[in-house]
Amino acid sequence: MKRNQMLIPMPLRYLINAVLFAAFLWIMNSLITGGAISRYHSGIISSIGISIILAVSLNMATGYLGQLPLGHAGFMALGAYTSALIMKSAAAAKGLESALGASYAAYFFPAALVAGGLAAALFALLIGMPALRLRGDYLAILTLGFGEIIRVVLLNIDNVLGFKLTNGAAGLQKIPTTTTFLFTFIFVGITCFVIHTMMKSRHGRAILSIRENEIAAESCGISTTYYKTLGFVVSAFFAGIAGGLYAGNVGILNPSSFGFMKSIEILVMVVLGGMGSMLGSVLSASVLTALPELLRSFAENRMVVYSLVLVIVMIFKPTGLMGTYDFSLNGLLDKLILKLKGGNARFQKGGPDE
Amino acid sequence: MSQFQRTPVKLVPVPSTNIIPERDIDKTPILEVSHLGIDFGGLTAVDDFNMAIGRTEIAGLIGPNGAGKTTVFNLLTKVYQPTRGTIMLDGRDTAGMSTIQVNKLGIARTFQNIRLFKNLPVLDNVLIGLHNEMGYHSPAAVLRLPAYWRAERIAKERALELLSIFDMRDTAYARAGSLPYGAQRRLEIVRALGTNPALLLLDEPAAGMNPSETTELMENIQKIRDTFKIAIMLIEHDMSLVMGICEGICVLNYGRIIAKGSPEDIQSNPQVIEAYLGKRKEGA
Numbered sequence: 001m002k003r004n005q006m007l008i009p010m011p012l013r014y015l016i017n018a019v020l021f022a023a024f025l026w027i028m029n030s031l032i033t034g035g036a037i038s039r040y041h042s043g044i045i046s047s048i049g050i051s052i053i054l055a056v057s058l059n060m061a062t063g064y065l066g067q068l069p070l071g072h073a074g075f076m077a078l079g080a081y082t083s084a085l086i087m088k089s090a091a092a093a094k095g096l097e098s099a100l101g102a103s104y105a106a107y108f109f110p111a112a113l114v115a116g117g118l119a120a121a122l123f124a125l126l127i128g129m130p131a132l133r134l135r136g137d138y139l140a141i142l143t144l145g146f147g148e149i150i151r152v153v154l155l156n157i158d159n160v161l162g163f164k165l166t167n168g169a170a171g172l173q174k175i176p177t178t179t180t181f182l183f184t185f186i187f188v189g190i191t192c193f194v195i196h197t198m199m200k201s202r203h204g205r206a207i208l209s210i211r212e213n214e215i216a217a218e219s220c221g222i223s224t225t226y227y228k229t230l231g232f233v234v235s236a237f238f239a240g241i242a243g244g245l246y247a248g249n250v251g252i253l254n255p256s257s258f259g260f261m262k263s264i265e266i267l268v269m270v271v272l273g274g275m276g277s278m279l280g281s282v283l284s285a286s287v288l289t290a291l292p293e294l295l296r297s298f299a300e301n302r303m304v305v306y307s308l309v310l311v312i313v314m315i316f317k318p319t320g321l322m323g324t325y326d327f328s329l330n331g332l333l334d335k336l337i338l339k340l341k342g343g344n345a346r347f348q349k350g351g352p353d354e
Numbered sequence: 355m356s357q358f359q360r361t362p363v364k365l366v367p368v369p370s371t372n373i374i375p376e377r378d379i380d381k382t383p384i385l386e387v388s389h390l391g392i393d394f395g396g397l398t399a400v401d402d403f404n405m406a407i408g409r410t411e412i413a414g415l416i417g418p419n420g421a422g423k424t425t426v427f428n429l430l431t432k433v434y435q436p437t438r439g440t441i442m443l444d445g446r447d448t449a450g451m452s453t454i455q456v457n458k459l460g461i462a463r464t465f466q467n468i469r470l471f472k473n474l475p476v477l478d479n480v481l482i483g484l485h486n487e488m489g490y491h492s493p494a495a496v497l498r499l500p501a502y503w504r505a506e507r508i509a510k511e512r513a514l515e516l517l518s519i520f521d522m523r524d525t526a527y528a529r530a531g532s533l534p535y536g537a538q539r540r541l542e543i544v545r546a547l548g549t550n551p552a553l554l555l556l557d558e559p560a561a562g563m564n565p566s567e568t569t570e571l572m573e574n575i576q577k578i579r580d581t582f583k584i585a586i587m588l589i590e591h592d593m594s595l596v597m598g599i600c601e602g603i604c605v606l607n608y609g610r611i612i613a614k615g616s617p618e619d620i621q622s623n624p625q626v627i628e629a630y631l632g633k634r635k636e637g638a
Binding site for chain 2: 010014194197198200201202203204205206208209212213215216217218219220221222223224230324
């Protein structure tokens with residue numbers, strides 16, 4: 001089986017994926033609205049979706065670009081606070097409710113999320129340009145510092161400047177809880193689609209080439225600074241969106257939820273799933289978010305089990321669960337068709353995409 | 355390319371490689387280096403390096419180990435910024451330029467210790483070389499606009515064509531790191547050609563190749579020069595290759611040029627013989 005065999009033509013491959021994803025959304029959504037899945041469980045499902053966005057976006061910077069940023073929670077916090085502030089001021093505006101109806105907050109939510117993403121992307125651009133000239137450990141420490149700065153600023157900005165914005169350690173409360181299953185997973189779909197299509201383009205290849213060999217990439221005329229920054233900014237953008245969804249899911253924001261440990265938690269998801277594998281990130285984000293909930297009955301022992309899982313995986317599969325393998329449903333269908341045809345269809349028409 | 359053929363496709367009718375074109379070095383050189391030098395702290399690695407390469411010339415750079423040959427390549431490609439001297443590429447001064455800018459102006463290179471994108475498919479390695487040839491922007495890629503499909507299709511065809519120079523079409527979907535050593539060296543040349551260079555720098559292209567592979571490589575280097583009409587400069591320790599295909603040779607020792615000229619001149623030059631073999635003992 002060669003990888004250049006594409007029995008299903010290209011636009012159709014996207015259509016198949018889109019239809020299946022829409023079907024998944026519809027089934028899950030009707031289960032939730034029909035009451036088959038409890039509110040508690042749908043909250044967990046939403047937080048799984050948020051984790052997926054975080055892990056997939058960090059995978060872009062870690063797995064594809066090959067850098068080690070430790071400030072992902074900082075970008076998440078920026079997105080969370082930005083979109084929470086927008087949503088709160090939208091909720092405070094009295095005229096809107098009469099003009100747009102009772103569920104008017106839902107109209108604002110996507111815009112607030114994108115604004116949160118843009119805020120995170122802007123800061124990623126600002127710190128990325130100097131930071132990405134550094135390599136390895138130095139970049140890790142710089143981004144770690146950045147993440148902490150964000151947290152400390154959110155904690156103290158009100159006291160220092162004397163206005164009421166982030167509400168310090170008490171945090172933001174009464175944020176409209178507009179995050180629904182549908183919202184979360186539509187953004188999960190968008191994140192995966194954008195990062196996937198981007199990686200399968202000249203820009204994505206440039207990003208991969210930096211991971212593989214920076215000197216060779218430069219000798220191929222690839223502007224490494226530009227593509228490092230691009231990868232970093234895209235990664236931060238989606239972290240910001242995840243932050244906004246998080247704010248809408250829990251309704252309360254507190255700077256302490258965006259500490260160093262949150263960044264590490266996301267990094268663990270990426271490493272466990274396999275750096276450079278989107279499927280790996282999705283799976284491990286789902287498992288690692290659901291696991292602490294499932295282990296609630298073990299109460300105090302659950303963190304031990306959690307750590308044990310990590311240690312075992314790292315010993316037996318140091319490249320992560322999926323390595324760099326990425327799943328393609330259509331690739332699977334191709335194989336199936338090929339088997340049914342008895343392998344007659346060998347050199348088939350190929351497109352630029354996988 | 356709609357069908358994947360087993361047989362490699364010829365790029366264009368290849369002129370006979372026996373005919374060495376008239377040296378056009380005096381007319382319009384693609385590269386003119388004068389008084390080039392670099393110091394690393396107190397060590398002068400290269401000093402007073404002067405050279406001109408014609409537009410379709412194959413030039414050789416030889417010398418004993420540690421003579422500074424790769425340093426010259428690194429200076430030309432701006433991995434190091436020279437301490438002294440000027441590099442004129444196609445009549446333009448490259449002072450202050452970066453590796454990337456110099457590449458866009460037309461210098462492509464391969465590396466002595468192979469630097470492929472090992473975990474990516476062979477085809478992607480060549481496509482990365484073609485990066486600047488594809489003009490579409492990131493929104494076109496993310497939204498999969500027609501500009502993306504068109505550019506990618508053309509680039510893929512071009513990449514496969516380039517791979518067929520070295521008869522590597524069949525390995526297009528293999529992981530680059532899984533190729534045999536000789537094939538990896540050839541892939542590096544293909545990737546460099548993808549950037550559409552005017553001057554191709556090959557750093558020990560025949561290292562680790564067996565004699566029959568080396569002969570094939572010689573033919574291919576000439577074929578590349580003849581089809582793409584580009585200048586090629588190579589560092590090589592295999593004298594049969596250097597003497598066989600280079601029209602002009604430059605010998606470097608301790609960072610200085612000790613001889614320049616045609617292969618015949620170099621072979622009989624006493625200074626070159628001394629640099630490689632040492633001085634004949636008095637009265638021996």
